[in-house]
Amino acid sequence: MVLQAVFMLFSAMAVGAALAVVTNKNIFHSALFLVVALLGVAGLYVLLEAPFIAVVQVLIYVGAISTLILFAIMLTRRLMDASERQRNEQWFISAIVAVGLFIVLVLSVGQVHWPVVHTDVPENHLNRLGQDLMEHYVLPFEVTAVLLLAALVGAIVIARERTR
């Protein structure tokens, strides 16, 4: 029962804050609500017995990506204060599409019979994860490293002020 209650708490935190992210008039407040939503998702990871993913989520999303988003908002803020209209003309159709997709997803999730196995996560799972990253999945791992380097260089080149 306690687990279910904690699950409800974290998912309400994530979904409620996500709703605030997409509906808030002030884009800066939206970014702050995004932090709350990402922390709620990190709580869900803890409930799923994936503490490493939860810590990585807090470090990368809450620590890095939301800081980046806040910086971008502050650098472009002058035009986007709270008086500006934040929704475009198609927001009503978008809402219908999103709600419709949600109904379809919930119905289809209910119909599938998932082959759930009732085993515990092995004690040394984190060791296993690290070993697999360095053995089975070493090629995608290295490609990801190259991708991150390319993104770093690309972001600097794009955002840099051109000086002649």
Add this chain to the structure above:
Amino acid sequence: MIPLHWFLIVAAALFCIGLYGVLSRRNAVGILMGIELMLNAVNVNLVAFWRYLDPLESLGQVFVLFVLAVAAAEAAVGLALIIAIYRNRDTIIVEDIDLMKW
């Protein structure tokens, strides 16, 4: 134990909220925030499937780590593009960025 369905429904809700944000925001940063929500929903799904269907292997978590890395790269390049556009055009409202629209 919490049923698998609950996680899938929460992830579906997060995904649809993110989709609504992407489709309805005028601010490019708002659109990026919607994309981050959608990527998070996918990650919740992946971890839930790993925990309930295949907890002895590490494939699910490996996939989540790659999605996280790609999301970080996407956010960095996307925000750099937004800042570059703002510098050149003085706006980040996506409807006004129509240079290549005929």
